[in-house]
Amino acid sequence: MSENTAATHAARTVIELREKIISGQLTGGTRLFEVPLSEELQISRTPLRDAMSRLTEEGLLERLKNGGFVVRTFTMDDVVDAIELRGVLEGTAARLAAERGAAPELLSRMESLVSELDDCFGEAHNTVDFERYSELNAEFHQILASLSGSDIVRREVERVCRLPFASPSAFLPDRSDIVAFRRSLQVAQEQHRAIAAAIAAREGSRAEHLAREHARTARRNLDYVLRQEASLRDQVPSLAIVSN
Amino acid sequence: MSENTAATHAARTVIELREKIISGQLTGGTRLFEVPLSEELQISRTPLRDAMSRLTEEGLLERLKNGGFVVRTFTMDDVVDAIELRGVLEGTAARLAAERGAAPELLSRMESLVSELDDCFGEAHNTVDFERYSELNAEFHQILASLSGSDIVRREVERVCRLPFASPSAFLPDRSDIVAFRRSLQVAQEQHRAIAAAIAAREGSRAEHLAREHARTARRNLDYVLRQEASLRDQVPSLAIVSN
DNA sequence: TTCGGAAATCGTGTATACATTTTATTGAAA
DNA sequence: TTTCAATAAAATGTATACACGATTTCCGAA
Numbered sequence: 241m242s243e244n245t246a247a248t249h250a251a252r253t254v255i256e257l258r259e260k261i262i263s264g265q266l267t268g269g270t271r272l273f274e275v276p277l278s279e280e281l282q283i284s285r286t287p288l289r290d291a292m293s294r295l296t297e298e299g300l301l302e303r304l305k306n307g308g309f310v311v312r313t314f315t316m317d318d319v320v321d322a323i324e325l326r327g328v329l330e331g332t333a334a335r336l337a338a339e340r341g342a343a344p345e346l347l348s349r350m351e352s353l354v355s356e357l358d359d360c361f362g363e364a365h366n367t368v369d370f371e372r373y374s375e376l377n378a379e380f381h382q383i384l385a386s387l388s389g390s391d392i393v394r395r396e397v398e399r400v401c402r403l404p405f406a407s408p409s410a411f412l413p414d415r416s417d418i419v420a421f422r423r424s425l426q427v428a429q430e431q432h433r434a435i436a437a438a439i440a441a442r443e444g445s446r447a448e449h450l451a452r453e454h455a456r457t458a459r460r461n462l463d464y465v466l467r468q469e470a471s472l473r474d475q476v477p478s479l480a481i482v483s484n
Numbered sequence: 485m486s487e488n489t490a491a492t493h494a495a496r497t498v499i500e501l502r503e504k505i506i507s508g509q510l511t512g513g514t515r516l517f518e519v520p521l522s523e524e525l526q527i528s529r530t531p532l533r534d535a536m537s538r539l540t541e542e543g544l545l546e547r548l549k550n551g552g553f554v555v556r557t558f559t560m561d562d563v564v565d566a567i568e569l570r571g572v573l574e575g576t577a578a579r580l581a582a583e584r585g586a587a588p589e590l591l592s593r594m595e596s597l598v599s600e601l602d603d604c605f606g607e608a609h610n611t612v613d614f615e616r617y618s619e620l621n622a623e624f625h626q627i628l629a630s631l632s633g634s635d636i637v638r639r640e641v642e643r644v645c646r647l648p649f650a651s652p653s654a655f656l657p658d659r660s661d662i663v664a665f666r667r668s669l670q671v672a673q674e675q676h677r678a679i680a681a682a683i684a685a686r687e688g689s690r691a692e693h694l695a696r697e698h699a700r701t702a703r704r705n706l707d708y709v710l711r712q713e714a715s716l717r718d719q720v721p722s723l724a725i726v727s728n
Numbered sequence: 729t730t731c732g733g734a735a736a737t738c739g740t741g742t743a744t745a746c747a748t749t750t751t752a753t754t755g756a757a758a
Numbered sequence: 759t760t761t762c763a764a765t766a767a768a769a770t771g772t773a774t775a776c777a778c779g780a781t782t783t784c785c786g787a788a
Contacts, residue, residue, distance in 0.1 A: 247779090248741060273769070284743045285770090286530075293537040306750065307770050321636040325576070332572045392565040396644070491749085492771060518740070528773045529740090550780070551740050 249283045253291035256281065261300050261311055262404050264480035268313030272301070298402060314405070314482050316466075320459060322406035327455025329397045330381070335448035336388035338439045346387050350436050353380045357429050368425060370414050380432055381408040384451070387439065410478040411461040420464055428457045493527045497535035500525065505544050505555055506648050508724035512557030516545070542646060558649070558726050560710075564703060566650035571699025573641045574625070579692035580632035582683045590631050594680050597624045601673050612669060614658050624676055625652040628695070631683065654722040655705040664708055672701045 246252040260266045278288045292309045295301040301309045337347075353376055360373040385397035401407050413421030431454040438447035465472045465479075473479055490496040504510040522532045536553045539545040545553045581591075597620055604617040629641035645651050657665030675698040682691035709716045709723075717723055 250741075275769070286742055286744090289770095290533070290537070290741085293534070293541075297537075297541045317634070318636050321634040324580075325636060325640060328572060328576045332569070336568075390561070390565040392562050392569060396569060396640075400640070494771075517738090519738090530772055530774090533740095534771085 248287065250287035250290040250294070253281060253283060253288055254294050257291060257295055258298070258300060261295070262481050263477070266311050268311050268481075268483045270311045271304070272309045272311070274308075299399075314403075316482055319405045319462065319479070319482055322400060322403050323455055323459045323462070326397070326400050326406050326408070326458075327452040329393070329400055330384055330455060331448040331451040333385055333388050333390075333393050333397055334435055334439055334451040335444040336390060336393060337384075338442050338444040338447045340388060341442070342387045342439055343389060346383055347436070347440060350380065350383050350387065351440070353383070354429075354433050354436050357432060361426070361429070368422065370412070373425065374409055374412055377412065377428075377432075378409055384435070404481055405478040407478070408458070411458045411465070411476070413461055420468075421461070424457055424461055428454065431457065492531065494531035494534040494538070497525055497527060497532055498538050501535060501539055502542070502544060505539070506725050507721070510555050512555050512725075512727045514555045515548070516553045516555070518552075543643075558647075560726055563649045563706065563723070563726055566644060566647050567699055567703045567706070570641070570644050570650050570652070570702075571696040573637070573644055574628055574699060575692040575695040577629055577632050577634075577637050577641055578679055578683055578695040579688040580634060580637060581628075582686050582688040582691040584632060585686070586631045586683055587633060590627055591680070591684060594624065594627050594631065595684070597627070598673075598677050598680050601676060605670070605673070612666065614656070617669065618653055618656055621656065621672075621676075622653050628679070648725055649722040651722070652702070655702045655709070655720070657705055664712075665705070668701055668705055672698065675701065 244252045244255055246255060257266070257272075266272075272292060274285045274288055278285045281288065292301055296303055296309065300312055302312050304310060342350075357373060357376050357380070360369045360376070362368065381401070382398075385394045385401075388394070404410060413424065415421055431450055435447055435450045435454065438444075438450055465476055488496045488499055490499060501510070501516075510516075516536060518529045518532055522529045525532065536545055540547055540553065544556055546556050547553060586594075601617060601620050601624070604613040604620065606612065625645070626642075629638045629645075632638070648654060657668065659665055675694055679691055679694045679698065682688075682694055709720055
């Protein structure tokens with residue numbers, strides 16, 4: 241039982257339904273009928289509709305033409321495209337930050353994040369503090385989204401990152417025993433460093449293309465999961481939402 | 485009774501509120517209180533909330549932390565950034581269409597649109613069929629969004645275009661007597677031709693940068709309106725939503 | 729005067745009954 | 759058998775009453 245202590249029924253229902261969709265319990269194309277679902281969730285139709293509407297804003301549901309909601313269907317192509325799109329948008333955030341100049345506090349925070357990320361790699365070859373890396377990585381990307389000072393750009397970057405498989409943390413490999421994965425973390429960290437440096441040096445085009453390539457690290461990990469070790473797929477929570 | 489014959493009260497209210505927001509009648513930051521607004525619109529709170537939720541999906545309203553909705557505020561910086569973002573996203577659509585290959589029917593439709601757009605320019609120097617140009621231009625951009633075959637990309641391109649000032653038709657100048665405007669139409673049309681050619685030739689990078697530059701035509705027109713003839717601003721409907 | 733807190737007010741959250749539309753079913757005629 | 763229309767059912771649309779929470783107001787005490 242999830243001890244879900246949100247203020248309102250609608251907010252709690254958003255969390256419950258989101259969890260069921262992301263986990264694959266509610267599969268793409270499933271229509272959500274108000275009456276049976278509200279009975280199952282033990283709330284009335286009013287907060288349920290509110291919750292479904294918010295999940296539509298979030299991109300997890302779609303409205304049907306003549307009323308009603310369905311769970312949005314995501315294919316593996318969508319995953320690839322969403323990652324590409326994150327790269328494009330983060331690249332734009334990076335380029336604009338470089339061209340227009342980044343806020344000094346944010347830029348220096350980004351630079352110290354790079355140092356802290358360095359510290360996640362231990363002396364021994366295959367020790368990495370994943371939990372810490374993951375947290376810092378999330379903050380790095382969040383700052384990148386804000387760094388250009390454009391609300392419009394930040395908003396759209398954060399929007400695409402809300403899709404579970406397009407999030408910067410979606411394919412962070414948590415198994416340092418796989419050589420390819422450990423190396424990809426090191427490559428990604430070098431990209432973090434280069435992105436921060438390019439922005440600081442006002443090198444817009446370089447910053448943009450670095451950020452794009454950085455997103456492709458996620459795609460590379462995805463490809464590895466799918467091609468090299470298909471059995472891994474079921475262990476990647478981000479992919480539970482994807483239709484087969 | 486309003487001439488607005490939508491099926492449901494909610495749908496009609498979406499249209500009414502959208503119109504009031506876009507026209508500047510409801511200014512950014514205005515909070516929409518449910519009880520008085522529902523009385524004014526002569527509907528109950530239920531369809532009103534539904535309508536406001538849909539307008540939030542559309543990006544015209546925002547949800548407040550403790551409930552309620554406000555009209556989203558747009559600054560002139562937001563207009564510039566949204567145009568830039570449209571360029572980035574249309575550029576991505578163009579690049580992917582080139583790299584992955586465009587559907588033949590769509591590509592040939594795009595090519596014939598280029599021809600039809602040519603025909604909008606009359607023999608005489610300053611005659612242009614604006615209405616037809618505007619329609620064809622809208623279809624060109626709609627096809628561009630779809631041309632990569634990626635639903636994710638198409639969806640996000642169309643999303644940013646939904647902001648009234650970021651639409652490809654937002655700053656189509658309708659006065660051929662102003663030399664700078666007439667020339668900008670001709671430049672834009674040459675860009676249409678080049679974009680279609682680059683996609684057909686599978687030149688991804690060229691297609692991307694052409695589409696970006698094409699969006700900057702809108703920005704150039706915007707700058708002209710603001711700097712050269714400030715008095716024009718009130719005549720541009722797309723800018724009514726922008727705060728002063 | 730200033731601060732704290734109780735009470736009133738304002739506004740959204742929720743449940744529910746009923747209306748309307750959409751979709752499915754059924755049966756008769758071609 | 760197929761098709762169409764009438765009808766039943768299912769599902770969403772809408773109104774409304776009441777609950778709850780947040781905010782503001784106002785009064786009394788320090």
